[in-house]
Amino acid sequence: MAKDAADTPFFQKRKSEGQIVVKDPPKFDLESYISNYDGFTRADRLRHIGSHSTYLAVDAYRTAIAEAKRGKNVKLYLDLVEEFAQIAPDDPAALTDTTWAMERTKKVEAEKDKLEHELKSYKNNMIKESIRMGNEDMGHFYYAAGDYSLAHKAYMRMREHCTSPKHLADMTLRLLLVTIAQKSWLTVQSHIAKVDSTQVKGDEKAKLEPIVSACAGLAHMGALNFRDAATAFINTSPAFLTAEPAAGITWQREVITGNDIAVYGGLCALASMDRSQLKDRVLDNNDFRNFLELEPHIRRAINLFCASKYSACLEVLENYRNDYLLDVYLSKVLSDIYGRIRRKSIVQYFIPFSCVTLDEMASKFQLTSEYGSIEDELETMINNGTLDARIDLVDRLLISPPTNPRYNVHADALAMAETYDHTLRLRLTRLNMLAAGFEVRQDKGGSKEAAYKDSSFGDGISAGLRGIGSKMGFS
Structure with missing residues (x-):
């Protein structure tokens, strides 16, 4: 069944468009898996499985079509039958049940007219709770019919009537x-x-x-x-x-x-x-x-x-x-x-090593369809900054960039010394200013503002600072 489905026009077209096509059988049983779901997600998941798995396509579409016929979404049923006809044209489920489609369409339209009439009467009576419930019923109807846009609008209209x-x-x-x-x-x-x-x-x-x-x-x-x-x-x-x-x-x-x-x-x-x-x-x-x-x-x-x-x-x-x-x-x-998981694994694996052979990397991390060789994958990771390494194609090695611990220690020591020197100079400057009497004091008969307004006071401080600077070797 898987081989036949893989060769059908439906999957050939999907493959030519670059869509996902899974040919191998999955680990789960379709019936057990789908029994965990109800509502829209049940049909949605069945359709997704049927359109992606050549092995489960027939069973998934049969179940999805039967599920659609129990609901109000006629368009979903017609779409499923059209897709299934490209996979198994001779299957009874691939034949459109026009009688059911016409009858269900009439019932859906009749239900829609009834709900709209009820909502209109609720609006005429100006009863907020009835209007809210009427819009809610319309939302439920559109949701069941697969018209999610109108369902969203109907639910939104409930807001002003919520109490x-x-x-x-x-x-x-x-x-x-x-x-x-x-x-x-x-x-x-x-x-x-x-x-x-x-x-x-x-x-x-x-x-x-x-x-x-x-x-x-x-x-x-x-x-x-x-x-x-x-x-x-x-x-x-x-x-x-x-x-x-x-x-x-x-x-x-x-x-x-x-x-x-x-x-x-x-x-x-x-x-x-x-x-x-x-x-x-x-x-x-x-x-x-x-x-x-x-x-x-x-x-x-x-x-x-x-x-x-x-x-x-x-x-x-x-x-x-x-x-x-x-x-x-x-x-x-x-x-x-x-x-992301694969790139994280490669980075974490390489951290303890100074160099690793490319053959070792290839054996540890089996190639995926995305890259032709492990070198291409590592090169991409290096170029985008994910992996801090270099590739030696002559010796076929992945090499960690050389680091000099002494350089880091010296750089940290120099930075610390510079910070200490700067702090010490600031403290000496403050001590010299205090010793020279240049701190701002509250005048008994005036205020700080008056002291600041005194131009000679400002000139004195400037001159004093210049003198201290020349003594300490500052230009």
Whole structure:
């Protein structure tokens, strides 16, 4: 099945466009994996897997099409069938069910007209709570129909009719869900800040904190802010795993699971933190440990990195590369994350050595498809300032720049002597001024201002300073 799908026009076109195509079978079972998700992310993940994995394409599209037929998003169904027809044209699921599409379109339009009529009557009655609920129903409808732009507008219209902090929080959470579905990460961050600024307190606020933290990590990761993403993920409370629905949304099923938090948080931490930070903030973090237990290979990779076993760490991550390429959020940032981890590993490995053979570097760090040879990769790292080293192509060595400890000691000693000399001269100047009586005193019959206004007083100080300077050897 994998071979046939790889040769289909759909994947041939994707390959020619430079899109990601995964030919090897993943480590996860599709049915078990997708059973952890509900809502828009379920269909979104199935479509992503089907359009990227030649091995799982048929099963993923079949499941996605069946999922779409249970919902209101007719356009999604038609798009899935069109794509699947390029992969398995003879499959029954690849044939468009026009009868269902027409009937479902009529039902959706009828429901839309009904909701609009109800909202109009609510506005005529000028009842704020009814208007708020009417706009909320419109937002739910557009979201289920896959029109995220209109759903966002409908939820935004709720704002002026919200009468309590909980209403505002629920509205903002709904907006947050829609913008995550759109993968508009800057807008997601904006709504996260608005959730934090709502006036909800006590248990309600405590219930929202892990949701906000997990969504913030997702937004930062999507925007390539891996350090902020890691911080958000590792600070997510384990209460997220069993959190009750908020704003009618089961976040750990409809957006991001505990397994996702472990993988995303672990990878972002590896890409952005040094060994001491990884140990203190990740491995020794009692809260994040609950997530890491769900993905033991991520914990193993972090342990290997902290133990300076960089090649083993990279090998563990490489074994799961294909799985992560099939993740709807990780696939677009995975090359950046893996690249950062690899560069960090090379730099850390080289620190204790004055020189290492290029063959040794090549054996420790297996080549990736990005570079033709280890020399090219090291040259790039040296040129952009990531690696402080030189390459000897004659002897095939990677050499650390020579350092002279004596020079550093002498430079520090001279700088210290210069500082001491400057401080000593200032103190001597002050003592001489005091001995000469040049300090400013309060006049019994006048004031300091009067003394400063006396021009002869100023001339006397200037002359005195010039005299002291000439005695001390200053010109």
